Amino acid sequence: MWLYLVIFGCLSLCVPAPAVEQGRSCVFLTSSRNSRNMEEGRVNGTIQYCAHTNCCVGFFRIIDGQPVAELQGCKMVVGGCLDPTCFTSTTHLDYIRCECSSNLCNGNITWNAEEKQPQLKHSSHSTDMVTAIVVVLGMLLCTLVVAVKCRHRFRGYDDKQHLSLPEESLTSLCSCHISKQSDMDLTSMELQQESIHIVGSGHFASVWQGSYQGTTVAVKVFPTWCKQEFTVEREVYGLPHLVHAGIAHFLGAGRKSDSGDCVLLLELATCGSLSSFLSKNSSDWTTTLKLAQSLSEGLAYLHSDFYRHGVHKPAVAHRDLSSNNVLVRDDGTCVLCDFGSSTILRSCAGPHSWQRYMVNVQSQVGTLCYMAPELLDGCVNLSSGWCLIQGDVYSLGTLLWELLMRCSDLFIGCPVPEHRLPYEELHRQP
Template structure:
């Protein structure tokens, strides 16, 4: 590390960054988990120079060093995902953070000039908290006094400058009050939503169905019909706006998406008034509630699974219909609490509070959807249990974030399909289904932490257990297992699209019918295994599956079937 200082010194002259983009040194030591290369654009600085990266989302560089008794070794260097306290520093002034092992300390720094993270400016002297030993020479007493005087002078200068700025702002404000009318507040701040949103006197609140972080869902009645009312407190107007805008998109009507009725203002009492979303009510409740109370035969389970895939495929699809443009939408919070059961036993996807409009290929020129501000907004997700591995370890592809968020939804969909099938008695001919458990509940309990989920799903690459008896009730012996594994694959690009999940489930539900898989399937599908079957079908039955290249997000080589995987307590990816 210290021997490379001569090379770092050449970087500012070898790579010139545009004035509005920060350029930082980029390095990641072998074995470091996670990568920050998606936070910027890697630059080709030649074979004899270290790599550089041009930041996309901030003007701040960072560096991480591991300090031991013998030396300081660089661990990571690159761009931060946002400007934060410390980024205004001109130099890399490290501070101790953690102790990965006895005798070593991780130091980090943030700074806001080009290549400022090439090396640290200093390390703490011997005996300071968090350092394992001596680093660098001690400052002479005279130098300390001069340093104190310089700092005192800078502090007084800063106070003088701050006082001048405050005085100038006060004078400007007084001038504007005397000479100009006060400007109207923006479209959001100070907006009187109680005037803009029409109250519905005939809207009645009955009972609370569910309470969330930003809203409370009530069961009620509107003009004699049962409805669900999502009531937001006044402080959550931004969340109300975002969800309302999605529900009011043209063309967002589908049997398996909860139907939006209207927006209003009101509440169950005069002191609880706020913006409201009035939605279709499904008395059977959420998928979670239904699965805890009921088991479902093979046909009913497939009806729930297929309708869920159809709803998600519709959300993900970018389409024009009857002259109206519907953008692709990522849900980002698929869970069994946010899926409802319709009267016919099919599913309807609800709660678009975290849903995000995705970049499109055919959108009209006048279409200007609100774009997420930075990586943190893109990687925001809902229920931790259903978060994809790339969200847990923050490696989501930020260059193509629209497709990446679709793939993350598919992982959540796979866990919901597993929960539905786990309550199907036809898949357990030798015993009754066990009590309902959420995905990973058997391994991590009711409230797993993000660290526990990361260790299980990312580090160990484990997935919910698939019983061997599930082989019996599929179009082919490994149909259900392959479907789930192709949806929760560790590699996001290897996962199926929602459309292909829909088509595979349709083939399982109606094996005698032909289903137009993408790029077509050249052979017919075999019938279902009989209900009393307890063994694998005869080897002469050859199942038909679509080619993986037609079903996956990216083109894969080889047929749709997967390589055999070793069995274990949890199904590996």
């Protein structure tokens, strides 16, 4: 417990320290747990004169509803403390602490017993351990489930249907030979181009709220110079059997008659991107699991490779999976979108041929903080379909972390952290 208290004492706010007043005196508790605080200043009986800081600190254990001092002295880490009195309303397990900036202020603590969290009543390390274990196991379990589903579906091809068809039939039904879709007639489309109706914008396209045949839709508009990205995304959405609750529903594609810009019509996800959703909302454990499950199932289906009803659905590597490329519906589920960087892993050589399949990929793409280290280091063969799939699964792991860091049930007794991108701290460094 003494080590826990010392570590807890070191966790202070990174506030610039005020000028140290010579002779700041704090109540000092003589005990084996307080031995390290001896280095923070001269001790005379029950008083310590701080040498490095202007702050006193106190740790108290709640016994029978009353605070009993277990550590008192000068603050071990140089930092600011604004309150001149030893007051706190935060209870961690059965401990409370305070930092204060007046002489002997840590002698008595004032605290609000009513704000003690009932879930944290038991004085043990088990609560912290359970929280940490739940986070780790939750991420591992979700990633494992997706990896198993991806491997099973991507490998399968639905063997029963495959065995019931001759090899030449399978080749003729391969997705390589699927005819291209024709353009939609967009003359009845109304695009609400006021700034309040813009849904999002990226490197290659902007998304607006619009109306088509009386239905509110998302209208993704590609300028004429982004035709390649439009073609790739349209081709992915047009694949056979690419209809799944975890993938944005595709309504059609065409060109605007006035400008010639390329247009995709998609379902409108009213909660916007996952990044926007997490920046505005924290969620409880049930909601977090719903978001994570729908996200994982959508990616597993995107990676799946099978024949169904005599038609082949090839595997697709997303290659730019990030919280900006995931949408949130109003029912609290996630859907994948933005397939402009994706690669379709077409194969006509029979079941399990994905293991040998090579694709024509010349360069890596994606959002840096979501990319696997081996991709960033250039240590993998980008023409390997399996490596691209693995890269997506790594990105999924970072998204699960992003979700869990906004789960209020994992931060009982303390504020939920603000939404952060993976490795955001590293990107902020000069």
